[in-house]
Amino acid sequence: MSANTSNSSSSSSSSPNKGLRAVITGGTGAIGRELVCELLLSSHWEKITLIGRSKYNYPEKINTEEYEKQGKLIQHVVDMEQLADHKTELLQYFQNNDAAFCCLGTTHGDAGSMAKFRRVDFDYVDATAYAAEQAKIPYFAHVTAQGTGGFINNLTNYGRTKAAIENKIQSYQFPCATIYRPGLLNRGSLLRPGESFVINYLPIVPSIDVGIIGKALRIDAEKFLKPIINNISNVSTSPTTISNTTSTPAFHIIEHNDIYNHAKE
Numbered sequence: 001m002s003a004n005t006s007n008s009s010s011s012s013s014s015s016p017n018k019g020l021r022a023v024i025t026g027g028t029g030a031i032g033r034e035l036v037c038e039l040l041l042s043s044h045w046e047k048i049t050l051i052g053r054s055k056y057n058y059p060e061k062i063n064t065e066e067y068e069k070q071g072k073l074i075q076h077v078v079d080m081e082q083l084a085d086h087k088t089e090l091l092q093y094f095q096n097n098d099a100a101f102c103c104l105g106t107t108h109g110d111a112g113s114m115a116k117f118r119r120v121d122f123d124y125v126d127a128t129a130y131a132a133e134q135a136k137i138p139y140f141a142h143v144t145a146q147g148t149g150g151f152i153n154n155l156t157n158y159g160r161t162k163a164a165i166e167n168k169i170q171s172y173q174f175p176c177a178t179i180y181r182p183g184l185l186n187r188g189s190l191l192r193p194g195e196s197f198v199i200n201y202l203p204i205v206p207s208i209d210v211g212i213i214g215k216a217l218r219i220d221a222e223k224f225l226k227p228i229i230n231n232i233s234n235v236s237t238s239p240t241t242i243s244n245t246t247s248t249p250a251f252h253i254i255e256h257n258d259i260y261n262h263a264k265e
Contacts, residue, residue: 019046019232020225023094023137025083025128026052026103030187031143033058034214035101040067044222044229049074051083051093084123090131098228099139099221100132107158114157121161122168129169138175139224141217142166146183146206146256170251176224178252180216182208182259206256216254216262 026032027050039045067073104124111117144162153159183206
């Protein structure tokens with residue numbers, strides 16, 4: 001699988017980290033771009049690696065070029081179709097990271113068919129989780145949707161696909177894996193016409209600002225990875241790995257209403 005890298009510089013795995021490192025798939029979507037913004041602006045994170053079909057661009061909030069020059073933002077443009085079929089080739093991008101975030105997701109309308117929808121929301125996500133587990137990344141997070149696992153949702157291809165990928169992620173042996181189930185996404189300038197109507201005229205339908213989800217993703221990861229953060233702050237201590245601090249894998253599901261609490265510092 002070929003990839004174009006916008007910045008060839010990266011920290012050596014043998015050198016001490018100055019902060020946390022994350023790898024993200026789906027970083028250019030509504031939630032993903034908010035998460036990337038959160039991580040780039042946080043002093044706890046040293047390097048953010050993005051893997052996707054296009055480069056990250058969020059000029060309203062982030063000077064992408066500046067972070068690339070600093071080496072904090074590394075971008076790999078890849079063929080997402082090959083990503084799902086050649087999982088082992090992803091390992092080169094996932095090695096030496098503390099957290100993996102998967103913000104991949106689409107709709108039947110955008111995908112064009114049920115099969116193409118499942119290709120993105122199951123196969124692409126599974127490839128991300130597989131590579132993250134193989135790279136021994138301790139923290140993994142993915143965003144699905146409110147109602148996943150419920151009887152009504154399981155009657156639809158959308159709901160069955162979301163439930164299937166949650167179950168697949170749970171089968172991997174991450175020290176910590178977290179699933180977020182937000183309601184209707186308030187994407188700001190990226191709102192689709194139908195979403196805009198519901199948010200503005202049907203307030204009974206649960207909705208949430210994508211910025212809140214991005215913040216919750218960052219904060220939850222930092223809380224779980226606190227032993228590493230503390231070790232980086234205290235250079236006199238021995239290196240800390242999460243595998244030494246957790247005995248059994250943890251799998252968490254954060255429902256819509258709880259996301260707000262997780263977004264609190």
